[in-house]
Amino acid sequence: MKTNTLILHTAALFIMPLQLMFSLFLLLRGHDEPGGGFIGGLVAASAFVLYAFAFGSTATRRILRVDPRDLLSAGLLFALASTIPAFLAGQPMLTAHWWELPLPGDTYLKLSTVLIFDIGVYAAVLGTIMTFVINLMESEE
Amino acid sequence: MLLAVLSGFLLAIAVPALHRMTGKYIGWALALLPASLTVYFASLIPAVQTDGSLLIEYAWLPGLDITLNFLVDGLSLVFALLISSIGTFILIYSGSYLAGHKYLARFFVLMLSFMASMFGLVLSDNLVTLFVFWELTSITSYLLIGFNHEDIETRKSALQGLFVTVAGGLALMAGLILLAIMSGSYSLSEILSSNMALHEHAFYTAAVICILAGTFTKSAQVPFHFWLPNAMAAPTPVSAFLHSATMVKAGIYLMARLNPSLGEGELWSQTLVLFGAATMLTGAYLAFSNTGIKKVLAYSTIMALGTLTMLIGVGTELALTAFICFLVAHSLYKGALFMIAGALDHQTGTKDITVMGGLRKAMPVTAVIACLAALSQAGLPPLFGFIAKELLFESLLESPIWSVGLTIAAVLAAMLLVGVAGLVAVKPFFGKSGNTPKTPHEAPFGMLIGPAVLSVTALTFGLVPFLPEAALLQAAVASVNGAAVETNLALWHGVNKPLMLSVISLLLGWGLLASWNRLQSRLHAINTSAARFGPEAGYFKFMEGITIIAAWQTRVLQNGVLGLYLLILVAVTFGLTGYTLLTQHGINLTLDLADSHFYEWGIALLLVAAATFSSTTHSRLGSVASMGVLGFGVALTFILFSAPDLGITQLLVETLTVILLVLVLFKLPEFGNLSSPFERYRDLAVAIFAGMVMTLVILAALDVQYFESISSYYIENSATLAYGRNIVNVILVDFRALDTLGEIFVLSLAALGVLSMIKLKAEDQHKP
Numbered sequence: 035m036k037t038n039t040l041i042l043h044t045a046a047l048f049i050m051p052l053q054l055m056f057s058l059f060l061l062l063r064g065h066d067e068p069g070g071g072f073i074g075g076l077v078a079a080s081a082f083v084l085y086a087f088a089f090g091s092t093a094t095r096r097i098l099r100v101d102p103r104d105l106l107s108a109g110l111l112f113a114l115a116s117t118i119p120a121f122l123a124g125q126p127m128l129t130a131h132w133w134e135l136p137l138p139g140d141t142y143l144k145l146s147t148v149l150i151f152d153i154g155v156y157a158a159v160l161g162t163i164m165t166f167v168i169n170l171m172e173s174e175e
Numbered sequence: 176m177l178l179a180v181l182s183g184f185l186l187a188i189a190v191p192a193l194h195r196m197t198g199k200y201i202g203w204a205l206a207l208l209p210a211s212l213t214v215y216f217a218s219l220i221p222a223v224q225t226d227g228s229l230l231i232e233y234a235w236l237p238g239l240d241i242t243l244n245f246l247v248d249g250l251s252l253v254f255a256l257l258i259s260s261i262g263t264f265i266l267i268y269s270g271s272y273l274a275g276h277k278y279l280a281r282f283f284v285l286m287l288s289f290m291a292s293m294f295g296l297v298l299s300d301n302l303v304t305l306f307v308f309w310e311l312t313s314i315t316s317y318l319l320i321g322f323n324h325e326d327i328e329t330r331k332s333a334l335q336g337l338f339v340t341v342a343g344g345l346a347l348m349a350g351l352i353l354l355a356i357m358s359g360s361y362s363l364s365e366i367l368s369s370n371m372a373l374h375e376h377a378f379y380t381a382a383v384i385c386i387l388a389g390t391f392t393k394s395a396q397v398p399f400h401f402w403l404p405n406a407m408a409a410p411t412p413v414s415a416f417l418h419s420a421t422m423v424k425a426g427i428y429l430m431a432r433l434n435p436s437l438g439e440g441e442l443w444s445q446t447l448v449l450f451g452a453a454t455m456l457t458g459a460y461l462a463f464s465n466t467g468i469k470k471v472l473a474y475s476t477i478m479a480l481g482t483l484t485m486l487i488g489v490g491t492e493l494a495l496t497a498f499i500c501f502l503v504a505h506s507l508y509k510g511a512l513f514m515i516a517g518a519l520d521h522q523t524g525t526k527d528i529t530v531m532g533g534l535r536k537a538m539p540v541t542a543v544i545a546c547l548a549a550l551s552q553a554g555l556p557p558l559f560g561f562i563a564k565e566l567l568f569e570s571l572l573e574s575p576i577w578s579v580g581l582t583i584a585a586v587l588a589a590m591l592l593v594g595v596a597g598l599v600a601v602k603p604f605f606g607k608s609g610n611t612p613k614t615p616h617e618a619p620f621g622m623l624i625g626p627a628v629l630s631v632t633a634l635t636f637g638l639v640p641f642l643p644e645a646a647l648l649q650a651a652v653a654s655v656n657g658a659a660v661e662t663n664l665a666l667w668h669g670v671n672k673p674l675m676l677s678v679i680s681l682l683l684g685w686g687l688l689a690s691w692n693r694l695q696s697r698l699h700a701i702n703t704s705a706a707r708f709g710p711e712a713g714y715f716k717f718m719e720g721i722t723i724i725a726a727w728q729t730r731v732l733q734n735g736v737l738g739l740y741l742l743i744l745v746a747v748t749f750g751l752t753g754y755t756l757l758t759q760h761g762i763n764l765t766l767d768l769a770d771s772h773f774y775e776w777g778i779a780l781l782l783v784a785a786a787t788f789s790s791t792t793h794s795r796l797g798s799v800a801s802m803g804v805l806g807f808g809v810a811l812t813f814i815l816f817s818a819p820d821l822g823i824t825q826l827l828v829e830t831l832t833v834i835l836l837v838l839v840l841f842k843l844p845e846f847g848n849l850s851s852p853f854e855r856y857r858d859l860a861v862a863i864f865a866g867m868v869m870t871l872v873i874l875a876a877l878d879v880q881y882f883e884s885i886s887s888y889y890i891e892n893s894a895t896l897a898y899g900r901n902i903v904n905v906i907l908v909d910f911r912a913l914d915t916l917g918e919i920f921v922l923s924l925a926a927l928g929v930l931s932m933i934k935l936k937a938e939d940q941h942k943p
Contacts, residue, residue, distance in 0.1 A: 065899035068819040070907060076827035083834055103930070106923050113916050126238065128912040132898060144898070148908045151915075155908070158919040162926040163831060169933045170838045 039088075046088035053081035061156050062149075071152035075159030082160075083167050091171040094164075102168055106161030112154030116147040176231040176245045179215055180298060182208060183291025187284045194280040202270015202621060205283055209262035209290065216255045219247055223650050230300060230364050244300035246364050249650025253499065254297040254428055256647070258421050261510045262290050264625030268514050269412040271621035272521060282322060282410070289315035293421050297428055302351045302361045305429075309347065309393075312425060313340045316417050320409040332405035335714065339392050339402045347389025347429075353382035358436070366436050367657065374440030383442050386433065387450075394426030394480045397454040401711035404461075404473040411517030414469060415510055423476065424502070427483045431498065434487055435657025447488025448576060452584050454481025459591035463687065464698035467526045468516045468599065472509065475552070475595045478588055479505045482567065485581065489574045492652070492660045497566035499651045500664065503643070504551060504563040507633040511548035511626035512599055515541060518622045519603055524612035528598055529695075533608035537615040540623060542604040547630040549600030551637070553593045553684065554677060557666055559636035561677075564589060566664075568673035586680050593684025594691065601688065640664035738850070742858065745865050753868040760875050775815070782808040795840055803833040820903040 057077035064070030086094040098105070120129035128151075135143040186208050190201075197204045222229055228248030235243040247255075269286065273279055292315055295308035314337070321333030357376045358366045373379060390396075395403040403423060407414050417423070430447065437443050458477030465471050479501070486498040518541055519534070520526050535542040547558070554564030567589075571582045603609075636643050644664045652660045668674065687694075706712065732743070756762070782805055789801040806829030814822035850858075886902075889910065893902045897909040907915050 064901060064904045065897075065908075066901050068823060068901060068903075070820070070901070070904040072907065073820065073823050073827065076824065076831065080827060080830060083831065087834075103926075106926055110919060110923055113919060128916070130897060130909050146898070148897070148899075148912075151908050151912060152904075155915060155919055158922055162922045165926040166835055166929055167838065169930055170835065173842075173933045 042088045046084050050081045050085050053077055053084070057081065057156075061152060064152060065148065071155030072159055074152075075156040076163070078156070078160050079163035079167075082164055086167060086171060091168050094168060098164065102161050102164035104161075105157050106165060109154045109156065109158030109161055112157060113151050114154075116150040116154065119147055176247075176298070177233055177243060179212055180245070180294045181291060182212070183287040183289075183294065187287040187291070190283045190287065191280045194283070199274055200270070201279065201283065202267045205270075205287065206263045206266040208287070209259045209266060212259040212294075213256060213263060216252060216259055219252060220646055223247060223249060223252055223647070227650070228364065228654065235304075242301050242362070243304060244362065244364070245298045246300035247298065248654040249647060249652070250428070250431055250654040251297045253503065253647055253651045254424070255294060257503070257506045258290060258293050258297070261416065261421070261506060261625075261629070264510070264514070264628060265412050265416040267621050268415075268517070268625045269410075271619045272412055272517055273410060278322070282319075285315055285319050285322070286413070286416070289319060289417065289422075293425070296425055300363045302355055302363065305363070306344075306348055306351055309389075309425065309429075310341070310344055312422050313337060313344055313393075316340075316406075316413075316422050319413045319417060320406045322410055322413065323408070326408070329408040332402075332408040336402045336406045338718075339399055339714070343389040343392025343399070346385045347393075350382050350385030350387075350389060353378045353385060354433075354436075357382060363432065372439065373436055374443070379437075379440055380442060383437055383440065383446070386429070386437070387446060390426035390429050391450060391484075392426070393429075394423045394484070395454075395477050396426075396450050396481060396484060397457050398710035398713075400454060400457060400477050401709070401714065403477055404465075404470050407467075407469040407473050411469065411513060411520060414473070415513030415517065423480060424483075424506075427480060427487075427502070430484065430487050431655045434490065434495075434655055438487070438490055438657075444488045444490050444576065447484050448581065449488075451481045451483070451485025451488055452581060454478070455485060455588045456584055457481070459588040459595070461702070462595045463591045463598070463691075464695075464702055466529050466695065466699075468519060468528050468531075468603070469513075469526055471528065471595055471598055472513055472516055475592060476505075476509060478592060479509070482585070482588070486567070486570065487655070489570060489576070489581070491570060491573065491575065492656060493566065493573060494570035495655045496648075496652050496660065496662045496664075497563065497570045498655065499648050500559070500563040500566055503636070503648070504559045504633065507629050507636075508548045508551040508558075508560055511544065511629040511633075512552065514622065514626040514629075515545045515548065516599070518618035518626075521622070522613065522615045522618055528602050529609075530611055531603035531609045532606045533604070534615055535604040536608075538604070538617050540627075541618055542600075544623065544626045544630050545600045545604060547634060548626060549596040551630065551633040552599075553596035553681070554589060555681070557634070557637045559633045559640070562637060562640055562664055562666060564677060565668060565673045568676045569668075572672055582676070586676050589677075589680035590683040590687065593681055594687040597684070597688035598691065602691075637666060640666060738854075738858070742861055746861055749865040749868040752872060753864075756868070756871055756875060760879075762871055763874055763878060766874065778808050778811055778815075793846055795843065795846060796837070799833055799836045799840065802836075803829055806832070818903075820901070 057074045060069035060077060061071055061074030062069075064074065082094055082098065085097060095101075100108075117127050119131040120127060123129070123131070128147075130146055130148050132144065132146045132148075135145060137143050186205065190205070193204060194201050219229065228246060231245040231247065233243040266283070266286065269282065273282060276282065289312060292308050292311035296305060296312060299305040299308055317333050317337040320336050321330050323329045354366070354373075355361045357373055357378050358369060358371060360366055360369075373382075392399045406417075409417070434443075455478050458474050458479070458481055462471050462474030462478060465474060483498055483502060483505075486494045486501065516526075518538075519531065522538065523531060523534070525531070551558035551560035554560045567585060568582065571585050572578060574581055641664065644662060648664070649660065649662050652662055733740075785801045785804040785808065789798045789805065792798050792801070806825060810822045810825035810829060813819075813825055889902045889906060893899055893905040893910075897905045899905040899909070
């Protein structure tokens with residue numbers, strides 16, 4: 035399925051990057067404010083779905099660069115990888131680990147296994163929905 | 176210790192690579208593992224001699240009090256040594272028995288996994304880990320019995336074994352849980368060392384019945400004995416290892432293990448003695464009346480298992496000594512005899528004893544080893560089997576219950592067993608030459624070393640019984656008994672009652688053997704007519720019944736009409752909920768609407784309108800859109816009541832759902848009315864009923880608080896423990912991250928399911 039509306043094309047081109055940026059924003063701030071991997075993934079998915087409606091599934095596959103299924107498995111692997119530090123430290127599975135990297139100007143970059151886990155959720159959600167949508171669209175064509 | 180137990184699994188992973196490297200010497204290469212394990216376990220003997228038992232601990236799931244502790248005492252060490260030492264020879268033997276088999280690597284993978292499971296089973300200190308390993312032995316043995324999976328009979332036998340042992344395994348799990356509740360601990364060592372009188376506990380009877388159901392099925396006691404001979408469909412090394420030396424003894428091990436705790440009750444001893452004696456006689460009779468060499472051995476294994484069970488039941492110190500000796504003696508000679516049977520089968524091309532004869536000329540070494548092992552089985556001096564048999568008679572003569580009956584039964588069984596030993600060692604090797612399908616040759620070295628070493632060991636143990644006794648057997652008897660025991664093994668006791676019984680059984684057995692040819696046809700006739708009413712017939716009836724019930728319930732419940740599934744689901748769930756609500760709680764219709772706002776009423780009306788429209792409209796798109804409206808309304812409610820995370824998620828999911836539905840919509844056929852008015856009104860009634868119950872439940876939930884809300888914990892700790900201020904997200908990725916992990920796996924499975932559905936459909940359509 036592919037529409038030929040000029041307005042949708044133009045709008046999609048402009049809105050999509052904004053949506054993707056917003057989804058990253060949601061993902062990263064999720065630990066303190068509303069957001070997180072699940073919502074971020076959904077927003078990213080809706081961005082790609084919008085693009086897919088405007089330009090079709092082939093173009094969406096090209097812009098995604100990876101197969102949605104790979105995205106899905108990458109998400110699962112990320113989520114599993116976040117358990118490794120706890121495993122190495124001999125703690126119960128999924129115990130969070132935090133690292134603070136000093137940045138110039140008295141600030142810290144807070145990194146954690148929780149973030150890795152959240153990225154995994156993000157990718158898994160995005161991968162799942164894109165698997166649904168792209169394959170449904172392709173079966174259409 | 177952890178490494179020792181798990182090394183089998185680890186090596187199993189490397190088997191395919193090793194197979195490529197070592198080629199036909201794979202059996203010898205892999206045998207290095209059990210051989211070194213034998214040395215390792217033997218090195219633990221001194222510690223067990225001085226301390227009685229060792230507890231080696233590893234934390235596994237500390238939160239659930241599940242540990243990977245290993246309990247090393249006399250009993251577990253005897254078993255571990257039997258498994259590792261016999262396993263060594265079995266692996267060497269398998270290498271030549273299955274040489275050139277296309278699935279050789281797979282065979283060794285299974286065999287090593289089985290061995291590792293067996294180690295875990297006999298060494299585990301925790302009941303839960305013990306059960307896990309117990310089930311692992313069932314599963315690996317299922318795969319091993321069904322190794323020649325292209326044969327339908329083999330598959331059937333494998334399934335039978337699995338079905339019987341796993342059904343028992345489920346009962347065992349219940350029994351072990353009951354045992355843990357009774358004793359307050361999942362740790363075997365704690366249960367064994369506590370002085371609680373478990374047999375006075377209210378759960379005692381239930382626990383004993385459940386545990387015995389598990390051990391009886393596993394160790395093939397009457398009436399569950401039928402699966403064991405069928406399991407002989409497995410390759411012979413498997414039969415030798417699993418069904419004589421190890422797996423079937425897992426049940427025996429567990430009974431012996433729990434004997435100090437559970438053995439004080441009447442129920443325990445009487446059940447064990449009764450079933451054990453019945454199994455002993457049945458096994459001995461069936462062994463004598465069969466003609467296939469593997470079946471003969473399998474049934475005589477059943478006889479041995481029955482004897483062992485009976486001895487635990489008798490439970491005197493003497494009986495337990497006899498138990499340990501019989502256990503060791505049986506493993507030695509039966510392992511050897513099975514490997515001989517395999518060699519005969521391999522070299523002559525038949526399993527039928529009636530066509531074998533005079534093989535001693537072609538296979539002299541095999542003949543000598545077979546005779547040695549068979550002498551031990553028949554219980555002749557100076558082999559270890561003799562000592563075990565003398566002890567058996569002696570302990571039964573002094574048995575506190577049913578002494579005379581048990582002694583007579585044991586003499587009968589021993590007599591039949593002498594006949595069986597003759598069938599295995601005399602018939603094939605002596606007498607006039609038979610007419611076998613293959614011209615027999617001496618078996619290769621790899622197939623002879625195992626039986627040779629085992630039967631020579633039986634001879635050594637018989638000649639110098641104090642060696643194994645001092646090393647380990649005494650400690651083993653002590654752990655079965657629960658207290659130290661003075662044992663006194665000797666080859667010569669003087670002329671006494673046991674010796675005379677022994678002589679009687681020998682003479683009668685020899686007579687039976689001489690008339691075997693004449694008896695055979697009559698025994699065969701009796702067996703075939705008895706089989707129609709036997710437990711195996713019952714098993715098949717039961718399986719047929721299951722199929723019939725399954726077909727019936729599929730027809731009624733799973734008829735493929737989605738609407739019906741939904742109807743039943745909703746009606747049952749809300750019916751039960753409503754019933755509970757009415758009877759347990761009472762309905763509370765007071766509702767304070769004073770501080771509600773007008774926009775909340777607006778949203779509520781919108782929701783009702785959207786739901787009504789979506790269920791009455793004839794336009795699919797309209798229905799989907801109004802469902803979307805419904806979802807947005809719910810999201811709006813979430814946002815109003817300050818749950819922004821939920822609100823956003825709901826909005827996004829709702830949007831994407833509408834999009835997905837629209838995508839699917841184009842594929843559906845024209846709208847049509849498929850249901851009759853009656854069905855629609857019925858559905859309407861059910862829907863209204865469900866809605867009502869749900870509303871009442873929510874109203875009831877408002878004024879009930881059974882537990883303190885958990886949210887205060889999260890509010891207090893999310894910032895300090897998880898460094899996050901957004902509680903919802905902290906719960907998702909930190910406190911309950913395991914749930915989320917599970918959910919994204921479910922999500923992926925759903926994606927794969929949809930994918931395969933779409934792809935398969937597409938392929939279907941492209942078919943010419």
